[in-house]
Amino acid sequence: MRSLIRRRPQDARPDPAPSRWSYRMQRLMLTPGFRLFLRAGVPLALSFAVGSIYMADEGRRDALNLAIADIRTQIETRPEFMVNVMAIDGASASVDEDIREILPMDFPVSSFDLDLVAIHDTVRELPAVRDASVRVRTGGVLHIDVTERVPVVLWRNAEGLELVDETGMSVRPALSRADHPGLPVIAGAGATAQVDEALRIIRAAGPLAPRLRGLVRMGERRWDVVLDRGQRILLPEAQPVQALEQVIALDHVQEMLERDLAAVDMRLAGRPTLRMNATAVEQWWHVQKTSLGE
Numbered sequence: 398m399r400s401l402i403r404r405r406p407q408d409a410r411p412d413p414a415p416s417r418w419s420y421r422m423q424r425l426m427l428t429p430g431f432r433l434f435l436r437a438g439v440p441l442a443l444s445f446a447v448g449s450i451y452m453a454d455e456g457r458r459d460a461l462n463l464a465i466a467d468i469r470t471q472i473e474t475r476p477e478f479m480v481n482v483m484a485i486d487g488a489s490a491s492v493d494e495d496i497r498e499i500l501p502m503d504f505p506v507s508s509f510d511l512d513l514v515a516i517h518d519t520v521r522e523l524p525a526v527r528d529a530s531v532r533v534r535t536g537g538v539l540h541i542d543v544t545e546r547v548p549v550v551l552w553r554n555a556e557g558l559e560l561v562d563e564t565g566m567s568v569r570p571a572l573s574r575a576d577h578p579g580l581p582v583i584a585g586a587g588a589t590a591q592v593d594e595a596l597r598i599i600r601a602a603g604p605l606a607p608r609l610r611g612l613v614r615m616g617e618r619r620w621d622v623v624l625d626r627g628q629r630i631l632l633p634e635a636q637p638v639q640a641l642e643q644v645i646a647l648d649h650v651q652e653m654l655e656r657d658l659a660a661v662d663m664r665l666a667g668r669p670t671l672r673m674n675a676t677a678v679e680q681w682w683h684v685q686k687t688s689l690g691e
Contacts, residue, residue: 605648
């Protein structure tokens with residue numbers, strides 16, 4: 398028989414289970430990302446908010462910028478960071494003077510104010526400079542190490558003579574041919590684009606070196622070897638060195654270039670052609686007429 402007696406509320410036991418919100422909060426606190434947000438995100442957000450409020454005032458911003466600039470100036474102008482002199486190595490007197498002219502610096506200057514990349518690019522723009530390195534050495538020295546272009550030929554053009562290196566780059570103008578007796582002369586349009594080929598031809602012309610006056614680029618395609626007495630050797634576009642060696646061999650056997658010739662045409666490899674001077678042609682015809690008359 399069921400009891401009709403109801404329990405009083407004070408006799409009921411409290412429920413030990415947490416509430417729904419308490420359970421969710423406990424589960425959230427167990428999440429690593431949420432704990433990281435509480436440890437780092439909240440302080441960072443508060444700091445950002447405080448800093449934003451502080452920096453909202455223009456006067457405070459200006460004072461902070463002045464303080465930072467003052468500290469930076471004090472660091473940059475310390476004696477160990479000052480550059481007092483510029484040293485240039487590997488440069489001739491003229492190139493040294495050109496570098497100092499294009500780099501007008503008022504020493505002492507802070508090393509923080511030096512743009513080494515810009516200085517390097519400025520020095521490299523000089524025609525006579527092939528390469529350069531720029532660095533600040535201990536003791537407050539701005540050191541510039543220069544590698545100059547070495548001229549190997551003289552290029553005669555409409556403006557005069559220019560010294561040219563092996564890559565075809567112009568080094569500097571030349572005042573006269575006599576100032577550079579050891580350098581060969583090249584001429585003609587497009588000659589500087591084929592300096593390496595010109596040097597090979599000049600080296601191959603060893604026995605003819607005392608008579609060699611230079612090379613002329615013809616039509617930007619081939620070379621003419623110019624000798625004394627106005628003689629020329631017309632080289633082909635392909636394999637010019639081999640053609641010149643053939644001419645030297647013929648001259649060694651038959652003394653061909655000692656005769657009264659104007660040119661030796663080697664443009665057709667299978668058919669070398671000799672071009673005589675006008676006086677030689679007249680003498681040849683005179684001999685022919687005399688022999689026919691006899």
